[in-house]
Amino acid sequence: xxxLLAGAEMLARWDVIIALLVGSIGGVIIGAIPGxxxxxAIAILLPATFSLxxxxxxxxxxxxxxxxxxxxxxxxxxINTPGTAVNALTSYDGYPMTERGEAHRAVxxxxxxxxxxxxxxxxxxxxxSPVLALIAPMFGSREIFLAALLGIILVILAHRGQIFAxxxxxxxxxxxxxxxxxxxxxxxxxxxxxxxxxxxxxxxVVVLGLFAxxxxxxxxxAPDSSPDAKPVKGRMSAGLKELLSHKRVAxxxxxxxxxxxxxxxxxxxTAQFMSYTYAQKTxxxxxxxxxxxxxxxxxxxxxxxxxxxxxMIPLLALGIPGEAxxxxxxxxxxxxxxIPGPQLFQNNIDLVxxxxxxxxxxxxxxxxxxxxxxxxxxxxxxxxxxxLGVMILxxxxxxxxxLRNSLTDCMIxxxxxxxxxxxxxxxxxxxxxxxxxxLGGIMEVKLRSAMPRxxxxxxxxxxxxSFIIFVIILLVLALHVRTxxxxxxxxxxxxxxxxxxxxxx
Amino acid sequence: MSRVKTLQSLFKRYRRPGDIVFAWILLGVAAVLLSQxxxxxxxxxxxxxxxxxxxxxxxxxxxxxxxxxxxxxxxxLSERLxxxxxxxWLWISxxxxxxxxxxxxxxxxxxxxxxSTLIFAVLLTLRAGYRSAGALLAAAASAxxxxxxxxxxxxxxxxxxxxxxxxxxxLRQIMLTYF
Numbered sequence: 001x002x003x004l005l006a007g008a009e010m011l012a013r014w015d016v017i018i019a020l021l022v023g024s025i026g027g028v029i030i031g032a033i034p035g036x037x038x039x040x041a042i043a044i045l046l047p048a049t050f051s052l053x054x055x056x057x058x059x060x061x062x063x064x065x066x067x068x069x070x071x072x073x074x075x076x077x078x079i080n081t082p083g084t085a086v087n088a089l090t091s092y093d094g095y096p097m098t099e100r101g102e103a104h105r106a107v108x109x110x111x112x113x114x115x116x117x118x119x120x121x122x123x124x125x126x127x128x129s130p131v132l133a134l135i136a137p138m139f140g141s142r143e144i145f146l147a148a149l150l151g152i153i154l155v156i157l158a159h160r161g162q163i164f165a166x167x168x169x170x171x172x173x174x175x176x177x178x179x180x181x182x183x184x185x186x187x188x189x190x191x192x193x194x195x196x197x198x199x200x201x202x203x204x205v206v207v208l209g210l211f212a213x214x215x216x217x218x219x220x221x222a223p224d225s226s227p228d229a230k231p232v233k234g235r236m237s238a239g240l241k242e243l244l245s246h247k248r249v250a251x252x253x254x255x256x257x258x259x260x261x262x263x264x265x266x267x268x269x270t271a272q273f274m275s276y277t278y279a280q281k282t283x284x285x286x287x288x289x290x291x292x293x294x295x296x297x298x299x300x301x302x303x304x305x306x307x308x309x310x311x312m313i314p315l316l317a318l319g320i321p322g323e324a325x326x327x328x329x330x331x332x333x334x335x336x337x338x339i340p341g342p343q344l345f346q347n348n349i350d351l352v353x354x355x356x357x358x359x360x361x362x363x364x365x366x367x368x369x370x371x372x373x374x375x376x377x378x379x380x381x382x383x384x385x386x387x388l389g390v391m392i393l394x395x396x397x398x399x400x401x402x403l404r405n406s407l408t409d410c411m412i413x414x415x416x417x418x419x420x421x422x423x424x425x426x427x428x429x430x431x432x433x434x435x436x437x438x439l440g441g442i443m444e445v446k447l448r449s450a451m452p453r454x455x456x457x458x459x460x461x462x463x464x465x466s467f468i469i470f471v472i473i474l475l476v477l478a479l480h481v482r483t484x485x486x487x488x489x490x491x492x493x494x495x496x497x498x499x500x501x502x503x504x505x
Numbered sequence: 506m507s508r509v510k511t512l513q514s515l516f517k518r519y520r521r522p523g524d525i526v527f528a529w530i531l532l533g534v535a536a537v538l539l540s541q542x543x544x545x546x547x548x549x550x551x552x553x554x555x556x557x558x559x560x561x562x563x564x565x566x567x568x569x570x571x572x573x574x575x576x577x578x579x580x581x582l583s584e585r586l587x588x589x590x591x592x593x594w595l596w597i598s599x600x601x602x603x604x605x606x607x608x609x610x611x612x613x614x615x616x617x618x619x620x621s622t623l624i625f626a627v628l629l630t631l632r633a634g635y636r637s638a639g640a641l642l643a644a645a646a647s648a649x650x651x652x653x654x655x656x657x658x659x660x661x662x663x664x665x666x667x668x669x670x671x672x673x674x675x676l677r678q679i680m681l682t683y684f
Contacts, residue, residue: 048659164576168531171568175538178565182558187547189562190538213606217599220633386633390644393606394626394651401610402661410610414603421599425592426521436565444561451555 007353010055011361019056023063024362025369030064031071032377034227035219035388037084038068039211042328044392044399046204054336055351059358061332065325066118066308066359067366069268073110073301074374075381078103078229083381086268086307089276089300096292104232108239109294110301111370113250116243117302118363120254121261121309126356128313129345136317136342138465141450144341146460146469147264147320148439148446153473154265155435157480166432169423173436176201177444184448196408203437204403207328209413210430212396214420219389221421226385229378236371246298249279253299257306262313264322265435268304275303309359316340316352320442324431327438520583523592528577535569542566605629617666618656619684622648657683 010016030041041064049057072083077094090110097106139147152170159166179190180200191197243250253275260271279299280289289296314320319341321327333340338348345352370377400413423430454460461470546559554560609625616624623645630644655661665681672680 048655048661051660051662164572164579168535168569168572168576171565171572172535175562175565175569178562182547184556185547185549185552185558187549187558188545189547189558190541190545192545213603217602220602221595221599224634384635387630387635387640387643390626390629390633391647393602393609393629394622394648397606397609397613397622398651398655398661398663401613402655402663405614405662405664407607407610410607414606417606418596418599418603422523422527422596425595426524426527428527440561440565447555451553 003349003353004357006350007355007357010350010354011059011357013056015053015056016059016358019052019060020063020358020361021365023060024067024365025063027064027067027362028071028366028369029377029380031068031083032074032381033071033383033388034075034079034081034083034381035215035385036392037072038064039207039324039328040215040392041068042325043204043208043211044395046207046328046332047399047402049332050335054332054338055354057332057336058329058355059362061329062308062355062358063362065329066305066362069301069304069308070111070114070366070370071377073114074107074377075227075229077106077110077297078232078378079227079381081227086272086304087300088269089272090297092276092290092300093293093296096290097294097297100292102292103230104234104236105238105242105294106292106297107232107374108234108236109242109297110239111236111367112239112243113246113253113298113301114305115240115363115367116247116250117254117257117305118309119360120251120302121258121306122356122359122363124258124306125309125313125359129352129356132313132317133345133349135465136345138463139318139342140463140466141446142454142460143463143466143469144318144320145443145446145450146466146473147314147318148442150469150473150476151264151320151322151435151439152443153476154263155432156265157476158266158270159429159432162428165428169429170432170436173433173438174440174443175436176206176433177203177437177441201412202403202409203331203434204328205400205409205413206416206437207324207434208396208399209416210420210423210433211324212392212399213413213417214424214430216389216392216396217417217421218424219385219392222385224384224386226383227381229381231375231378236374242294243298246295249275249282249295250298250302252278253302254306257303258310261307261310261322264314264320264439266322268307268323271303271307272300275299309356312355312359316344316355317342321435321438324434327434330438520580520586521592522586522588523596524586525577525580526589526593528573528580532570532573532577535566535573539563539566539570605632613666614664615667617669617680617684618663619649619652619680620666620668622652652684 027038030036030038042061045061049060068084069086072087073090073094074083076082076087076091078098080091080095082088082091094106094110097103156163156166156170179197181198182189188198256275257271260266276296276299279295280286283289283295285293311322311326314322315326315330319330319339321330330340338344338351400410403409420430461467542559542563546562548559549557609621613621626644626648627641630640635641656663669677669680
């Protein structure tokens, strides 16, 4: 309880409140514009937050992260284009409802389900905290190494149908973080005699290139379009009442969100698919799914909004990011010398609780904001795409250049921008590169520090937690092989899907 | 025959045009980088395998090469998609916008943040095909707002333009600090 109060005290500052307001409302707007996702916004704002207090910078970025999915539901429902990657399934049932003239019902139901998922996720986080504080110290170097390895394996396997490409890109990410001066032996690695490579390839420069610049190039090289969303009439609070008749689906979906959000490498997509499948299988009207079923809409929105809070669990407790957005947030922690990991719960527990409370507040702010401003957002959606590209490019400059005032950084970012554009055009995922860079770095450091205590390779798994993680790794691999064999026997080619397309925004 | 076919379907992916070009290039890059492992990394005497400076580059590049080879195999075994070179041309043409970005970054230390951003936003809006006064005004207004937000309000580290040196005393200070 006193920790909660200390957290509340941390938030009771005008600059934190402003950051929270800017982050959460800005996040909704950014989420509502198809073509700019939270990744682009967080990448651009990241360097700007370095000069702020850790709690101010983090609440702003957390605001964007947690609220963008609310906004993303609007274009998903109204114009069949998900505003952010994770609203893809929302459009399956949301848009048919709009076509039936039930746009108002769909949007308000989406908000309510999002709110349910968001709050459920945070409550789980708060309830789990004492357990985390107990378990986290059991994670030594070898456990964190194995958990990071599990993250890499999962991020590769999560890209079904594109496993080779995901593996290629994840290992490319691991390679990128090795470039430069080796911190232990002080030897050059893959610098080719170029002085600017000695300090390594900066993660934020890569993130800005792959997410922000590539999106600008993508929009500028594609034909111009201006999405047209019709205004919605009616009271937005109506959805809350209807949600209560779907509370079973909403709660189970949020549960999936929490569970998969905690596991590095899986995240919103898998959570959404699993909860959607669950909702369909247990529904009285499974045939309505995909044709405007409110249950489908609730399942998808509740699941994806439960993820941000859950994704904070491995990040805060172990310092392991589960996806690109938490990987970016990790760099904010590092810049402020707050090292997420087992010690965080012992030394900075007030910061942890401050973040929890910020998450609750942002859900409330966003919900209130949306009840009154949905129609304003339908107008913002209409920004022409190429103009959006010009704006992203202009904003990206601040992000890259303010890091070190280096023109070389801008060139590297531009290079990664073109690479990101190629990946987007080819429908290949970007996230494995970022996770490869971050988790690869963690694996290298942790394996080295675990070395002196290992006599034989088996010592790696002679502690309970490390053994459990090792078994999970084996299980994941075995399950994957089993699925492959099944598919091989069933002769069923997978359906083409654009899901990874949207994952990159 | 049917067995071969199913093996092929195992490697088949749903691709976009240009995938095979990407697969070849990435395999080439991975193989070339891997071949440089002895020259580009050092080896430390007496150190254990995992602590060798070359260990992680070797692991990642081997992984890259293997995955790239399978990716290429998947591409080769899938149906040919039309429009490969058109797609590659689009990748190349995106370099134009990369050049715009680098040029913008290059002129900021000379022309100052506000003037460079204004010029860049308006010119790029024109290049993107907008001709209406409304669009150009919106671009100029956004440039001013972005400058004010980041430089004046958030005090982000950006250099003052050399051009500001020519301004009279009071104005120069204001421009250097806020724009």
